[in-house]
Amino acid sequence: MVPNASAGQLLISAPDLTDPNFERTVVLLLDHDGSGSLGVVVNRPTELAVADVLAPWSGYSSAPDVVFSGGPVGVDGALALAAFDSVPAALGARPRGWRPVIGGxxxxxLDSDPESLREDLRALRIFAGYSGWGAGQLDSELSQGAWVIAESMPGDAFSLRPERLWGDVLRRQPGDVRLLATCPADPSLN
Structure with a gap:
């Protein structure tokens, strides 16, 4: 049986997923339907400062104030993930270009005015590229055990310690899945 995935959930790569684009990654699913899936890797910071590529947003992005590698697709473009203290649509003051994924x-x-968001903005992360799957592709990978599906917590996408997120998310899962967090990066060392 293929596990069901939906927007707002996390995909945690299985320890034996060795594709360098996704090895030990945590992906926040932004879309998942019959036409395909789209997400961003939330635990791969780059060394490129936001100020160097999107200066108006650098004072608003969360620590670490760097661009994250969102995935291997569209790496010349950027996406911004934002968290608000209050869901903008519920306030009737929906920011320009806001598209909710889960909760706030x-x-x-990124063409909107960052200053107009200051009051309710809790966190912001900039991603170069994204992760994409064609129709049925992600479901196939899920049925092969390449990914573990997990519910996202509000701070996951904006973790202050993204290098630890893969293990942290696995450790909070129920049952034997939590044991995957103890797998060494090189299984031959086990």
């Missing part, structure tokens, strides 16, 4: 977390248009 969603995509924000």
């Amino acid at each position: 977390i969603g995509l924000i248009d």
Whole structure:
């Protein structure tokens, strides 16, 4: 049986997924339907400062104030994930280009004025590229055990310690899945 995935959930790569694009990654699913799936890797910071590529947003992005590698697709483009203290749509003051994903977390248009978001903005992360799957591709990978599906917590996408997120998310899962967090990066060392 293929586990069901939906927007707002996390995909945690299985320890034996050795594709360098996804090895030990945590992906926040932004879309998942019959036409395909789209997400961003939330635990791969780069060394590129936000100020160097999107200066107007650098004072608003969460620590670490760097661009994250969102995945291997569209690496010349950028996506912004924002978290608001209050869900903007519920306030009737929906920011330009806001598209909710889960709760107060969603995509924000980088052409909007960052100053207009200051009051309710809790966190912001900029991603170069994204992770994408064609129709049925992610479901196939899920049935092969390449990914573990987990519910996202509000701070996952904006973790202050993204290098630890893979293990942290696995450790909070029920049952034997939590044991995957103890797998060494090189299984031959086990």
